[in-house]
Amino acid sequence: MDAVDGGASVGFLxxxxxxxxxxxxxxxxxxxxxxxxxxPDGAVTGAVTLLRTGTANGRHRGEIARLLVHRSAxxxxxxxxxxxxxxxxAAATGLTLLVLDTQTGSPAExxxxxxxxxxxxxxxxxxxxxxxxLRATTLYYxxxx
Numbered sequence: 001m002d003a004v005d006g007g008a009s010v011g012f013l014x015x016x017x018x019x020x021x022x023x024x025x026x027x028x029x030x031x032x033x034x035x036x037x038x039x040p041d042g043a044v045t046g047a048v049t050l051l052r053t054g055t056a057n058g059r060h061r062g063e064i065a066r067l068l069v070h071r072s073a074x075x076x077x078x079x080x081x082x083x084x085x086x087x088x089x090a091a092a093t094g095l096t097l098l099v100l101d102t103q104t105g106s107p108a109e110x111x112x113x114x115x116x117x118x119x120x121x122x123x124x125x126x127x128x129x130x131x132x133x134l135r136a137t138t139l140y141y142x143x144x145x
Contacts, residue, residue, distance in 0.1 A: 004016045
């Protein structure tokens with residue numbers, strides 16, 4: 001909810017209700033790997049998900065989805081650590097290629113480029129931002145060692 005309130009295009013339109021966000025996360029159980037970071041008070045301060053493809057010709061690849069860091073926890077490399085954990089797990093479990101998409105021009109692009117991801121292209125008007133305006137999305141990939 002904080003990510004959407006902060007303008008992040010992560011699949012929801014503002015205002016996102018708690019029940020809607022909770023239902024999405026509950027539905028994610030069993031379909032993806034999830035890493036979360038917690039603050040001293042036990043509140044979630046960040047999360048990232050790794051999706052695996054079910055197709056025979058795509059078993060070598062995964063998708064990083066919804067890398068989120070609470071606005072109060074930004075600037076402490078939490079996003080980089082969450083991304084690194086997902087990448088390490090992906091490599092350890094046999095994935096050799098990861099993909100992701102993010103809103104073009106978002107602060108997340110700097111994180112991905114700094115972590116060795118390569119921009120593959122941009123699609124105009126790909127997804128609506130939280131206010132409903134259509135925005136471009138940049139696709140990224142990373143080959144795992």
